[in-house]
Amino acid sequence: MTILCETVAPPAAALPLAPVPAQAAAAAPARVRSRVTVPLRFPDGFTAVAEVLTFHGLADGKEHLLLAFGDWEQALPAPAEGSAGPLVRLHSECLTGDVFGSERCDCGPQLREAVERISGAGGFLLYLRQEGRGIGLYSKLDAYALQDTGLDTYEANLALGHGEDERDYTAAAQMLQAVGAGTVRLLSNNPDKAAQLTGLGIGVAEQVPTGVHLSPANRRYLAAKRDHTAHTLTLPADVGPVLSEPIPSHADMLARVDALVPRLRERAEETESLRRLPEATMAELAEAGVFRMLAPKAVGGFGMGVESYAEVIRRLARGCASTAWTAGHLSEHVWMLARWPAAVQDEVFADGPAPLAAATNAPIGSAVRVPGGYSITGSWSFASGVMHSEWALLGVEHDGARLQCLVPVADLELLDVWHTAGLRGTGSNDLRAERLFVPERRVADWALLSAADNPGSGIHQDPVLHTPMAALLNMVAPAAALGAAEYAVELFRERMIVRKVKNTVENRQADSPLAQARFAQAYGLLATARLQWEEGVRVVASSHGRRPSAVTDEERAASRLALALSGEASAEAVRLVTSGSGGSIHRLAHPLQRIQRDVNVLLNHPTLTIDPILEQAGRGLLGLGYTVPSF
Template structure:
C-alpha cells in the first residue's frame, strides 16, 4: 500500500465526481442474473478507469445510512482477468465476484471493480509470479522475488468513489484486514467486516493458506497442512536477477513495515531478528544494496541506504539498526583486497558480518599472519552473521581483522532497556590465528583510495568510510519519531482523556497544540537529516572525495540536531499519550526506549559534537583526527 505523509491531502479529501451512469444487466455462467447501475468517475487520484456497480436498492441504503441504521454492503474487488473472465482456479477471485454480486444485490450496496490486477503489479507480472509459484514460492514471496511489493494496492480511489456517492459508512464484504484498515484511514467508517465464503480448489489451497497465514485473512480452511510443511521465505531467491531502482527497493522495504510492527514485540523478546524477518529482507535484496555490481550487488548509494534505514525504523527500530549495520558491513567487505573478497563473497553478494572495535583487541605478528586476543562489545547483527570484523592494535597501529564467526566465542550479554532486538552481544578470542590476507590497516581500509576501490568502479566504494558510519543512528531515530507521530495521531482520534470534557483527545485545543509541537519537531528532525545527507552526497562528486572542516562540522551538527529533535518529538508524544502506552505491548513505549539508547551512540552524543563542530565552524581546527569525528 502507499504510505501517505502528513503534508499531502488524503485521496478521500480530494473529491471525485460521477462521470457517467448506465444500466447493465448481468448474467453469470451458472444462470444468476442481476441488474447493475455502472458508474464511471472524474478526478480519481490514481488516474485509472475504476468502476462502481450499484446493486439492489442501493439508493435506499444511502438514504437510510446513519448511526442507528445499517450501512450499504460494499465489496472492493480487484480486477483478475484470469479468475473473473477465464475461470482460473489458481485464485478465488471469480467465485468471490459472483458471490459478492448476489449478496450485495440482496441488501443494496456497491461493488467497486478496481483495476489492480495481480494485487497491483499488473497482468504480465502476475503471470510471471505464477511461474515462480510453480517453483515453490507462495503468492507474496513470488511478488517480492520479482522486485515488487507483496501487495501494491492503494484504496484511495475507492474511498473517493464512495465519497462521491455520499457513502461515508459501509459494511465491507472482505476477508482482507488491509482493506478495512486502509478505508478507515481514508475516512470511510467500516461498521462491519462481512467475510466472504471460502472458495477452495486443489489449485488454490497454497494461495489461500498464504493469505491466511501471511496477511491474516479471515479464512477457515479444512485440514490445513502444518506450518512446517509449507514453503517459507527462507527458500526465496535473492529478489531476482534485475537490479532494482532506488524507488523499487524502497517500495520493497515499505511493504515490510506492517509485519515488522507485528513482530516488534517478538524481536525484542528474542533479542535478535526473527528468522522470518531476515528471510524477507534477503528476499527483498536489502542486504546486497551496497554490494558492488561485480559480486552481484546493486551498487546503490548513500541516499538509498539511509532512506532504507529510516523506513525500516518506521516498522521496528531494532530491525533498522541491525540491518543498517549489516548492509554497511557488506560495503566494508568490498573494500578489502581481492583474496579476502574472493573468500567472503564466494557464497553470494551479501555476506553478513558483524563489526566492532569497542574496545580494540591486541594483535601479535606470527608466521603467516597475526595472533589476536580480545573481548569486543556491541557487535550489532552478530546473531545473523557468518563473519566478524574486529578492531585490534598492533605496535600502535589500528587494524581490522576478518574472522569467521565459527572461530569466536559468542557471549550472550545484551540485556538492555532499548534496542533489545539488535542482539549486540560480545565476542571473545584468545590467541586466535588470522591469516595475513584477512588483516588490514584501518587507515587503508577507511580511505577513499582503498584496496577495493582498485577492483570495483562502483562510486560508493571510493568514498571514505567515516561518511557512512555516522548515518545509521540519526536515520533510525527519525524513522522512529515518524512512527511515534503516526501512533499518536491515531490515539488522539479515539482516546478519551480523564478530567476533560472532550469526547476524544483530538478535540482538545491543548492536545492539538501538543500534536502540532510534536509534528514540528519531526519536521525539524527531517530537515536537519535531509541537510546532512545532502552535504555528504555532494562530496561524492569530488575527486578525491573529501570534506573541509566546516563541511564536516555542518553535517555532523545536522545529524546531532536531527537526533535531538526526533527524541524531543517522542518525549512530547509519550507525555501526552496516557498511562496505557507504557504497557510493554504498546509500540510507543518501545520507541521511547529505543530512541533513548540511540541518543547515547557516539554519532548522536551532543557534547563532543557541539565541541568539535564549533571548532570546525570557527576554523579553529579539530582537536581530534577529522576522520574520527
C-alpha cells in the same frame, strides 16, 4: 580560449624534440601543430586542466590528441638523469564508453581514472582515434551483436573479418617523441601497448596497471582480455554470481522496504523478546535485497549510494528500530568487506553478494605478529547483528597501528550480554578471543580500508566505495531515530482521534486545544528533524560523490551537526507524544513505550551524543581543526 598555432606561435622547438630512433625510422618525425588549455569536468564532479596538443605529420593522418596534465615538463627525463619519465596513458577512442557511459567495456572509467592519476603525477593522455580496437564504430556495434550470441570480444572481431586488435601505435610514438618523452611510465593493463612502444623506440620504464572497473555487463569482456591477450587483470568477483534480476531503482528499493513495514510492526514485540531479528524478518530483508544495497554490482549487488542507504534505514525504523539498526549495519558491513583486497573478496563473496558480518572496534584488541599472520586477543562489545553473521570485523592494535581483522564468527566466543532497555532486538552481544590466529590476508591497515582510495575502490567501479568509512558509520543512528519518531507521531495522531481522556469535557483527545497544540509542536519538531537529516545526508552524498574524494572540515562538521540535531529533534518529538498519551502506553506490549526506549538508547550512541558533537562541529566550522581524529 587561446590557441597557439604554427602561424602565430613560437616554433615547435619550444617543446623539446627527441631524435627519431632507428626502430622508428619508417615514420618521419611529427611536429606540434597547436596547443590550447582546456578545463575538464567529469560527470562525477572531478575537474582537471589539460593542455591539448595537435600535430602535423602523424603516420596515419588521423586527428589524434595529446592531453598534458600536471607538471608534465618536470616529469620529462633529462638525458643524463635516467628518469622513469612521465606517466602516459594510450587511450583508444570509445564513443559508447567515454561519452555514453556504456558498461559493456571499461573504457569510460579508465579514461576518468587516467586523467586523475596523470594529473597528480604529471604526464600525458594520448587520445587515439582507433574506435573498437581499430575496427571502427559500426563494426564494433556489429561485434556487440555477435557477442550477444555467445562469442567473446576477440571472436566477434574475427567473425566480422577483422583482426583481433587492429590498433597501431606508430602515431602515439611520434607524438611522444615530439614532446621529448623518450622514456615513459605506461599506465595500462595491455602488454601489446608496451611492446609496440618499445619497438617504436619509446622506452617503457614501468608498466603501471589501471584499476579493474568490473560490472556484470563487462565481466566476460574483461575475462577475455585477461585470458586471451594476457592483460594484467585480477577479477576477484569471478566466483560470485552475476545478478540475474534487474537492479532496482531508488524508488523500487523504497517500495520494497515500505511493503515490509506492517509485518515488522507485527513482529516488533517478538523481536524484542528474542533479542535478535526473527528468521522471518531476516528472510524478508534478504528477499527485498536490503543486504545487497551497498554490495558492488560486479558481485551481484546493487551498488546504491548514500541517499538510498540512509532512506532505507529510516523507513525500516518506521516498522521496528531494532530491525533498522541491524539491517543498516549488516548492509554497511557488506560494503566494508568490498573495500578489502582481492584475496579476501574472493573468499567472502564466493557464496553470494551479501556476506553477513558484525563489526566492532570497542574496545580495541591486541595483535602480535606470528609466522603467516597475527595472533589476536581481546573482548569486543556491541557486535550488532552478530547473531546472524558468518564473519566478524574486529579492531586490533599492533605496534601503535590500528588494524582490522576478518574472523569467522565460529572461531570466537560469543558472550550473551545484550540485556538492555532499548534496541533489544539488535542482539549486539560481545565477542572474545584469546591468542586467535588470523592469516595475513585477513588483516589490513584500518587507515587504508577507511580511506576514499581503498583496495576495493580500485577493483569495483561503484562510486559508493570511494566514500570514506566514517561517512556511512554515522548514518544509521540518525536515520533510525527519525524513522522511529515518525512512527511515534503517527501513533499519537491515531490515538488522539479515538482516545477519551479522563476528567475532561471533550469526547476525544483531539478536541482538546492543549492536545492540538501538543500535536502541532511534535509535528513541527518532526519537520525540523527531517530537514536537518536531509541536509546531513545531502552534504555527505555531494562531498563524497566527488573525485578525488575530499571532504572539508567544514563539510564534515556541517554534516555531523545536522545529523545530531536531527536526532535531538526526533527524541523531543517522541518525548512530547509519549508524555501526552496516558499511562496505558507504558504496558510492554504498546509500541510507543518501545519507541521511547529505543530512541533513548540511540541518543547515547557516539554518532548522536550531542555534547562532543557540538564541540567538534564548532571547531570544524570555525576552522580550528578537530581534537578528536575520528570525528
